[in-house]
Amino acid sequence: MTMRRPLIAGNWKMHKTAEETERFIKELLPKLENVEDIDVLIIPPYTSLDRAGRLLQGKSLQLGAQDVHYETEGAFTGAISTHMLKACGCSYVLVGHSERRELFGDDDTIVARKLNVALDSDLKAILCVGETLSEHDLVEEKITRQLTQDLTGIDAMTLTKITIAYEPIWAIGTGKTATPEVAQETISMIRRWIASHYDEAAAQGMRILYGGSVKPANAKSLLAQPDIDGALVGGAALVAESFAQIVDAARLQ
Numbered sequence: 001m002t003m004r005r006p007l008i009a010g011n012w013k014m015h016k017t018a019e020e021t022e023r024f025i026k027e028l029l030p031k032l033e034n035v036e037d038i039d040v041l042i043i044p045p046y047t048s049l050d051r052a053g054r055l056l057q058g059k060s061l062q063l064g065a066q067d068v069h070y071e072t073e074g075a076f077t078g079a080i081s082t083h084m085l086k087a088c089g090c091s092y093v094l095v096g097h098s099e100r101r102e103l104f105g106d107d108d109t110i111v112a113r114k115l116n117v118a119l120d121s122d123l124k125a126i127l128c129v130g131e132t133l134s135e136h137d138l139v140e141e142k143i144t145r146q147l148t149q150d151l152t153g154i155d156a157m158t159l160t161k162i163t164i165a166y167e168p169i170w171a172i173g174t175g176k177t178a179t180p181e182v183a184q185e186t187i188s189m190i191r192r193w194i195a196s197h198y199d200e201a202a203a204q205g206m207r208i209l210y211g212g213s214v215k216p217a218n219a220k221s222l223l224a225q226p227d228i229d230g231a232l233v234g235g236a237a238l239v240a241e242s243f244a245q246i247v248d249a250a251r252l253q
């Protein structure tokens, strides 16, 4: 029996206006009424955060942002700060999502800076790591490199504010999910890395999610794996009903 509290997070990417966000939240909230012992999080685009934050005041459904800038204020056209996210009611932020890394040039130095600014501002961070299809044979090297560089300067105490999401890039939005066994194997490797770079207590306390084509139909078998503590969901998180079904799959573990 794990002591780690599961997290089901819905990363909406570039989907939904503020109006559509409101409709989604009003549909989802009643479906979560009896959910206990699980953290549930939605991660809408920036333009929906303020409206979502107002609707979620006093609710257990939590709010996160998809990215953040690594400086706290200043001449950074187009960027959003941790302070702005917190003012909208965000408690979480994604850092190093593969789409940020691959499409927007967030390298490990930038990811480490974003992680640091998020944690300094008392946001919880979800650090995403994962390999492309061509790197799949070298998955351990790739992820080890990402963890080593991204977690530079993070001490064991601060580490408790981080959730790691293992997202094989070849499984994101492709309908190709990693098998539960493959996901488990990589995630347990990540846990071992935490044990050897911090300690066993840090490793046992570290919440690690799987992400990549998680759907109601495969969620249960993924979440049943001993080291998988939740899911980072893209496509299936855009529909309240299917997102709620994935939350239910976590409850039944």
Ligand code: PGA
Binding pocket: 011, 167, 171, 172, 173, 174, 175, 211, 212, 213, 214, 232, 233, 234, 235, 236
């Ligand atoms: P997907 O996206 O569930 O649509 O594959 C997951 C993610 O990118 O976080």
